[in-house]
Amino acid sequence: MNRLLMASIALITFAGQAIADIKVGILHSLSGTMAISETTLKDTMLMLIDQQNAKGGLLGEKLVPVVVDPASDWPLFAEKARELLTVHKVDVIFGNWTSVSRKSVLPVIEELNGLLFYPVQYEGEESSKNVFYTGAAPNQQAIPATDYYLDELGVQKFALLGTDYVYPRTTNKILKQYLTDKGIPESDIFVNYTPFGHSDWSKIVADVVALGADGKKVGVISTINGDANIGFYKELAAAGISADDIPVVAFSVGEEELSGLDTTNLVGHLAAWNYFQSAETDANSSFIKAWKKKMGAKRVTNDPMEAHYIGFNMWVQAVKKAKTVGVDKVRNAMYGQTFPNLTGGTAVMLPNHHLAKPVLIGEIQADGQFDIISQTKEVPGDAWTDFLPESKVLVSDWKNLGCGMYNKVTKTCVQIKSIY
DSSP states (O other), X not given: OOHHHXXXXXXXXXXXXXXXXEEEEEEOOSSSTTHHHHHHHHHHHHHHHHHHHHTTOBTTBOEEEEXXXXXXXXXXXXXXXXXXXXXXXXXXXXXXXXXXXXXXXXXXXXXXXXXXXXXXXXOOOOOOTTEEEOSOOGGGTHHHHHHHIIIIIOOOEEXXXXXXXXXXXXXXXXXXXXXXXXXXXXXXXXXXXXXXXOOOOHHHHHHHXXXXXXXXXXXXXEEOOTTHHHHHHHHHHHTTOOTTTSOEEESSOOHHHHTTSOGGGGTTXXXXXXXXXXXXXXXXXXXXXXXXHHHOTTOOOOHHHXXXXXXXXXXXXXXXXXXXXXXXXXXXXXXXXEEEOTTSSEEEEOTTSBEEEOOEEEEEOTTSOEXXXXXXXXXXXXXXXXXXXXXXXXXXXXTTTOEEEEETTTTEEOOSSOOO
């Protein structure tokens, strides 16, 4: 064998694997308090990658998943992201659930110019050129859910219950301002935070009940994350609280979380998402069928899965358009990408790295599914809320302005990535 041929083989082969393979990093907790939610997203990515490989891969190459477990440990997320980019040399990362994990990863992917697709609802107030936010911003979940409480259920007092980290705190800051602007007195807004994995909910539930002692209708807005939800809903049931008494609308509880609960006493409570498994469309039926065939009949689908489904397919389309997996060219090819969502509309990637998505409110049923009781048309995601004065003047536009934090008043681009 001549040297030229040997050199060519060396360029395309490494440890039995083609170097030209396109590597997809999967950064989701498979252990710890967030495994209840994130393991399914790892499984979703593996299914999507298998489906794409069955179509012939991408740019003539096979997609290879690289799975790591950051174990619900926020600093470890940063280490694992660095490992994916520098050791495994992945071309893209799909991952994270909590905002604290995303903010841990953010400086790493910006330093190394990685590309992250983040599939979960979050607090907004951030815009990075290295992140595509395929979950809901507050104007696509928290604000519409609050309006539903005010306009449809006549809620007069609000209990804002969250896990103690950036997403609940920032979301509740926005909601508290929104509610006071709507005329709700601060004394009628109860805010409480608990640590990840919190299990003793008796006093907090008692405090929520006491909030309505004057006869005013109380509603709970829940930004509780992970397995702490199990204890919270069990305590509600133990206290005999029904949705008619004190409705709960959750932003981090979907079909996957409910699959581990006895939902008998949860019927009527609510969740706000951009997708529910119960959506009646052909695309959703096909997605559910493929998921259950791969994972088993008992496995359910949920909103962050749809976000990965949309984000992954948009990334595939962008790579094809760019004819490369290079981050800068793929980023530019992402703007304006469209892909059918699973609820009957079309997702659009905006210049602020957010999607246009419908807002759905679902009511928990005895079988752990949701009856969709409200659905909007596609709402453009807003990186910077209009309900905080320091954010109202900001806009994100990476396509035309090349800036994620442009001040409309001073007409300058602020260099920091977040004001929180």
